[in-house]
Amino acid sequence: MPDSSQPHGELTIQVVAMPRDTNPNGDIFGGWLLSQMDIAGGVFCRKIAQGRVVTVAMDSITFKHPVFVGDTLACYASLIRIGRTSITVHIEAWASRIYEADRRIMVTEGDITYVKIGEDRRPQVIDRGG
Ligand SMILES: CC(C)(COP(=O)(O)OP(=O)(O)OC[C@H]1O[C@@H](n2cnc3c(N)ncnc32)[C@H](O)[C@@H]1OP(=O)(O)O)[C@@H](O)C(=O)NCCC(=O)NCCS
Structure with a gap:
């Protein structure tokens, strides 16, 4: 049974939520959060792809709790x-x-x-080694 009190995956980025990242209610904007998660996933995947990657889809996103100004946000990535x-x-x-x-x-x-792309911006086969 996975321990839900601890993060799973590799710590990929950490960032402090700033006043400019708020929505009209004064909480942190969900789009900012998605952006940080997207950056974290991109950093993680470009190491695996050994090249440039672009985001093609975001699925099953769940906002469980709000983020407030001054919180430190840490994103953890694990390969599916x-x-x-x-x-x-x-x-x-x-x-x-x-x-x-x-x-x-x-x-x-x-x-x-994410999809690995080449100079022509077309999908490129990922070299999985071995
Ligand atoms: C990503 C992009 C290059 C894919 O081009 P495409 O011609 O649709 O490519 P394909 O249909 O060959 O699909 C490529 C891979 O993406 C996967 N894919 C495509 N749409 C998907 C989706 N909605 N969800 C999950 N995977 C998806 C395919 O399954 C395929 O994976 P595989 O090769 O591992 O089996 C193109 O759609 C694109 O440039 N999109 C814009 C990307 C972008 O600007 N992102 C935001 C900023 S980074």
């Missing part, structure tokens, strides 16, 4: 699947509240698929 030209990863975004650095909660998770 390597296809012919695509890579799918699961991303967990965890927030540490300002002044409560010891307590982390998973705020958002979802699956993101």
Whole structure:
């Protein structure tokens, strides 16, 4: 049984949520969160692809808890699947509240698929080694 109190995957990026990232309610904008998750998945996948990747799909995104200004957001990536030209990863975004650095909660998770592309911007086969 996986431990849901701990992040799963590789820590890929960490960033502090700033006032400019808020929605009209004053909480952090969901689009900003997706953007951080997308960056994290891209960093993770370009190492696997050994080249340029683009995002083709985001699936099963769930916003579980809000993020507030000053929270530190940490994105963890784990590999789901390597296809012919695509890579799918699961991303967990965890927030540490300002002044409560010891307590982390998973705020958002979802699956993101990237495609390796060449100079011509067309999909390229991923060399899986071996
Ligand atoms: C990504 C892109 C190059 C794919 O081109 P395409 O001609 O549709 O490519 P294909 O149909 O051959 O699919 C390529 C791979 O993507 C996968 N794919 C395509 N659509 C998908 C979707 N909605 N969900 C999951 N995987 C998908 C295919 O299954 C295939 O994977 P595989 O080779 O591992 O089996 C093209 O759609 C594109 O340039 N999109 C815009 C990307 C972009 O601007 N992203 C935002 C900024 S990074």
